[in-house]
Amino acid sequence: MELKNDTQISEFLLLGISEDPKLQPILFVLFLSMYLITVLGNLLIILAIISASHLHTPMYFFLSILSFVDICFTSTTVPKMLVNIQTQSKVIMYKSCITQMHFFLLFSVLDIFLLTVMAYDRYVAICHPLHYTVIMNPRLCVLMVLVSWMVSALHSILQSLIVLRLSFCAQLEIPHFFCELNQVVHRACSDTFVNDMVIYFASVLLVCFPLAGILYSYSKIVSSICAISSAQGKYKAFSTCASHLSVVSLFYCTSLGVYLSSAVTPNSHSTATASVMYSVVTPMLNPFIYSLRNKDIKYALTRLFEREIIKRPIVLRLKKCP
Template sequence: MGAGNKTEVSVFLLLGLSEDPEIQPLLFGLFLSMYLVTVLGNLLIILAILFDPHLHTPMYFFLSNLSLVDICFTSTTIPKMLLNIQAHSKDISYIGCIAQVYFFMVFAGMDDFLLTVMAYDRYVAICHPLHYTVIMNPRLCVLLVLICWLTIFWVSLIHILLVGRLTFCPGTELPHFFCELAQILKVACSDTLINNICLYVATALLCMFPLTGILFSYSQIVSSLMRMSSTEGKYKAFSTCGSHLSVVSLFYGTSLGVYLTSAVTHSSQRSSVASVMYTVVTPMLNPFIYSLRNKDVKGALRRLSRAAASCP
């Protein structure tokens, strides 16, 4: 395949979740509603943490970053999907598709990293409570988030640079509602061996190390709780982990579900439907999990709503 063929590809075709025209209005309304709920819910969490001094702690600093990432995560894919449904189009430009792949990897990776950092924060709070404020100082918290951003920025950039060397045939169709790296590699007209190797290695490392960190943190937390004599103390300590555990279970559970669906069914349409869980549903549910299970967040949201209602 010559270099000239590469320049011919100006657009890809996103096949979406369904090609049935009668279902398109339903999909538009459903995804628009979920997107608005996601943005509003995560924005409220950010504002509550920002304006409530009681929540100016490492735990809620990381939570506000997670909410910001979730907003960006869904904004990478859903608006373009809604625009295509509204315009009765399937087109996405080559540059737009590459940008979508890049930012999707960045924000998905940041979700993973932040959940790991939050697990470490709970480990320090429960296992080393007397040294918590010294260890989890503001400088370390900011440094941890910056390291996460820099790491995922560069890892994602490497993938994009490798995609840039691939060639694609005109009229390339992607059986998905957004541009995903794995799907891009499947439809490339040139050799993708190096891309696939890098994808598998990066996926293994970026999933294995964060998940190992989370499991280690909670193994230490459980071990510490078992040594506590007070049942009330155990419950109070572990209750601070409830929301985080729920979000971790949802994130990894839906991601594993998508992987198993792809491996078992080999159906691109079923895989894209399954991916809705971790790309749309999980970011939408995170604010509800933290607001419903956390008294501090609920109190901050009530104070924020009262402050907003009292404004002229």
């Protein structure tokens, strides 16, 4: 007997991080604060890089793209969760769920590729400093970003299309705060073998290979730093990649934590709680990591604020004129 596909009229229930009514106001304030900090922090990084001509380099070009992607990444999941908490509703329509899942996959994979591209940029800067401007030319930088976007888009489209072929019956509760791919697939009452295989191979190709590239780049970077004779030279070389290394460690460690927690307790709220780390906390911390240890970003932000403060009195004086 063929299963009837009821997905066109289905609704999913996002159970969120906690179902305790007393925690909902706290969660709303907490996630709203983190979301606003994420958007504001990453926007400041983008504006600082655009406004400062000395930051128009490959490293900061990739950083501005990463900041934009982080804004989109959190905007895919957090606003819907805030609306659900505020309206005390757990419902998300089928089409909205697939759309959310599609864009979450797009921006998460794009995050991984950008971190890999930035690792390659640091590798060239430290291991081949004399040829840096020749290798990391504007054409190559734009090409790497475009390829990252294209591969991420193709992957998210593929995953979304094979989810559309699934049939969903009665179990439509998702113990998560967004439509996570594995959780949605495991709610299906039809055969998910193809989905599982695609998820598995995509994880190997789009997560493990970029991670291998990052590890290879940093192995070469460490070797080059160790070969530097002066302690000051070693510190200067390491400081150029310390922020990126911190972001990579935070992203991959939290993602690994989510994977391990889902493997142990696949249907509990612990997976959703762990997902907060890489989907909300990491994009929020990225601007702080890149700005606190970076004198160029600090200087650009200071100049940006000074420019705005200088403009404000001029506007006030113009208003007083008859």
